[in-house]
Amino acid sequence: MTKLLDKPLKAFTIYALIILLVSIPIYFLVVDWIWVTEIDDNHEIIMERIENRFEQAHVTGHDLETILNTWNTLQPSSSILPITENIARRDSIYEVTKFNEYEAEWDRFRGLQAVIRIDNTPYLLNIETNVEEAYETIFAIGLVTVVLYGLLVFGFIQLNRKISKSVWKPFDSTLTKLKSFELSTSKVVTFEHTDIEEFEAMNETISKLIAENVNTYNLQRAFVSNAAHELQTPIALLKSKLDILFQDEKLGTKQSELVNAIQVPLARLTRVNKNLLLLARIDNSNFSDISEIDFAEKVEKSEELLQDYIAEKNLSIKKNERGLCVFQCSKFLAETLVNNLLSNAIRHTAENGKIIIDWDEKGFSFKNSGKEPLNQESLFKRFSISTTETTNSGLGLAIVKEICKQNGWEINYDFLDHFHIFSVRFSKF
Amino acid sequence: MKILVIEDEKELAIDIVKYLSLEDYRCETANDFATAKEKVSLYQYDCILLDLMLPGGDGFDILAHLRSQNKQDGVIIISAKDTLEDKIKGLNIGADDYLAKPFHHSELAARIHSVIRRKQFDPSNLIIQNEIKIDLLSKTVHIEGNPIVLTKKEYDLLLFFIGNKNRVLSKSDLAEHLSGDVADMFDSHDFVYAHVKNLKKKLNEQGYAGYLKTIYGTGYKWEI
Structure with missing residues (x-):
């Protein structure tokens, strides 16, 4: 270039x-x-x-x-x-x-x-x-x-340097701002005023473009949130009707099996909808239950909660405490984060596999044994499909990412020595 | 036993009534704020199922009104709002339990069972069902005076079955009851088989496996 x-x-x-x-x-x-x-x-x-x-x-x-x-x-x-x-x-x-x-x-x-x-x-x-x-x-x-x-x-070179320093300054400043711009943070971007016509025109166009995008993004967010809210009642009704149908004495084995089979996608629908609502809530950042979280304690709790699923796949869990991991966060979000990361690890580990959880003052990581690295690009995106498994609502990691973003943490995925590693760092070093 | 279902979604209210009527509950419904407020003021219920978003008002106000009248009816909030704030607020105003929609009726029935039991001020805290005696305080189970040792999960399952007696319970009903919110992160709930099998085995050792029936391809049923 x-x-x-x-x-x-x-x-x-x-x-x-x-x-x-x-x-x-x-x-x-x-x-x-x-x-x-x-x-x-x-x-x-x-x-x-x-x-x-x-x-x-x-x-x-x-x-x-x-x-x-x-x-x-x-x-x-x-x-x-x-x-x-x-x-x-x-x-x-x-x-x-x-x-x-x-x-x-x-x-x-x-x-x-x-x-x-x-x-x-x-x-x-x-x-x-x-x-x-x-x-x-x-x-x-x-x-x-x-x-x-x-x-x-x-002379050309010297003049060129001088010109690029002075004349291109507004352009560089615009570029820097655009680089750090994130649609989801809904922060307003204001560009420096410049007396160069072309740059001023560019800044104006970009501002307009950003404003439109932010607007579209907000509309889309509101739409998803509204749609999820609207879906709650029909889902609840569907579940309710199935429960009633299930109790019908005239129901034969075949019909019962069908009802059971319907329960599975319905559970998935429920999960997707619940996760969408949660994402919308995280986006709107309305969590007031901030308190001091002890990571070790949350892991303990999550492990207990997921114990049956761990036992079912005969997974071994190893925990390495390298330092005290205490941070300020919404209790609900911290639990969701740990549950999502652990259940993600459980879901994606083959039977008899290994899960290793490390933590210290600066962050924590979940490792689980696997065969191939996952696609880094789309991993944290909503509804991205990283495996052929149907259990995934495609939103678990998106939620994890949102929670990290909300708290200003950094989440990374890595694949090393046949281990998937999801690590969360509290601040960038 | 009398139950009031305050729920603006009529179809859902009808289903709840249907499910609960299988047991000896008598149910009434109220579909809006005014009717609900009138009913809770005039009558006494063993348990009130309270939706929060009602046409004409907020469910929390009904709860506050009820408690201000010093009425001790059991209240379970059933709401699509499942934020921690709402739960804490509901429990602070005086709800006995909070169940987020969508829920399985079996879960609701178990919660109602539990709330009513607590409200009956039974000093011994005992559930006695024929030969089976469950002490809720010490969490011990006796059959004909012989103690049987259950794990926490098996104990939970036993209570859940008794709260849903004569009802068919699917694997997902049981998994959701045992694991709560995390259950919906998984599709396979095969661990339920193991717990039920163990519970059945322990009951069988005392000669009372007959209550817990396996319905092929469907689920389980606690039959009396």
């Missing part, structure tokens, strides 16, 4: 690189052209000056010869040589690479060859100027370009 701002940065950097690379030959050509043109112009001017000065000096004959000799000996960059009249020469500009004795390297020279007249005699004037080598120019331009490119990229 790349950060949003890094994307344009990368593109900008590549674009700058291409432009600067292309600029190197262009700069070279332009600089070389200016250079050469300037030298050529200069050669023309020098040529005219020489011609004029000789003319003004009125040197002739032997003197001229002496001067020209001296000239040709002393002037390194130019020479004036006599030519025969007949040869018609045009001015020419040339470029030559010669070995420079003084610098001991090959140098590029730009030259002008022209015919000048001194004392009405034609002479061939040759002027040469050392021109910077092409590779040297390119090297210099390239070096400058690289340095500039470096500065450019450095």
Whole structure:
């Protein structure tokens, strides 16, 4: 994953690189052209000056010869040589690479060859100027370009950081708030005001979306709660009618068996409805019976209550007290939590299996032997099916989770050494 | 023995009456607050079954009214509201028991039996049924003077059977009575067989297994 701002940065950097690379030959050509043109112009001017000065000096004959000799000996960059009249020469500009004795390297020279007249005699004037080598120019331009490119990229990165820190601040704050947002807590989320139009629009849209979701969630919650309440009476009636039917003396064995068979799904319906009502109550958090709970005592009680079911499957229960586990909680919720976790362990352990309950100051855990890990994702969700067993109302663990959430505890599931582990921690360490 | 069923759901009231009439209870019903209040003011009942949500008023008010008149009728609240707060409130105002809906009629019958027994101020706290004598205080059982030793569960079952004599009791009736709320977390209640079997065996040792009948594919019945 790349950060949003890094994307344009990368593109900008590549674009700058291409432009600067292309600029190197262009700069070279332009600089070389200016250079050469300037030298050529200069050669023309020098040529005219020489011609004029000789003319003004009125040197002739032997003197001229002496001067020209001296000239040709002393002037390194130019020479004036006599030519025969007949040869018609045009001015020419040339470029030559010669070995420079003084610098001991090959140098590029730009030259002008022209015919000048001194004392009405034609002479061939040759002027040469050392021109910077092409590779040297390119090297210099390239070096400058690289340095500039470096500065450019450095600037991009710095600016990018600065922009992302300041401009994206409202976005980050919105993101942080959204991350910690939980629909079920029904806490109102307010976003920081920002002067950036897009973020303000985003915040407004998200606020609207959240408000709608919270509203829908509340409606749905109310609906579930109302539905469960409404179902209570028909369920009670159904149970009552079955009980009456069961007492009918005319009922044969087959019919009695049927009535018994109906009792099973009816019990399940009762359980689901009861659990839904309980979930609704936990959601509304109306529990006032907060008191100090001794976990060991609740486990003892729960074990006694579930003793028959433990014995039926011949399960062994091991309890490890590693520290005193005392906490503040609604008595009813604490009992529900322990009962649900223990009955969950009993239900999901094969016959002759093991259940281990550990507790200390910081929390407690229920372990039960099993074969495969359960699906962590959906485990605590309502009506998620983790096994093929029909006993599960699909709400037991959802209730456990709700109770933990209510108390600000953390519940985790793990699978280790063929043991399902449900652990509750009182605070996050 | 007279029982008043205060319940706004008429069908449920009819069923309760039907079930209880199998025993020698005489039942009356009241379907709303006004009728209920009138009846409890005018007459005396051995036990009143009180629903909390009534058309025209709150069941708690009837209970408070009853106790303010110093009437000692036994009261069992039967309500769909099963929060601990409601239970505590009901018991504080003076209810003798609290049974959350939905319930098995067998459970209700056992509770009524127990409430009436307590209200009769029997100083010996004895249940005597033919040869069987149960001492509720010491929780001991004698048959023809011979003590039989029962586990807590077997003792509970015996009382439950006697409170529902001549009624067919299903396995789930018994499981719910023994395990209470946690029973509905499980589908299999096979442990009930074991307890009933043991109880039957102990009764048989004294030669009185005949009361407890197993009805094939259905359940059990305490027959007198």
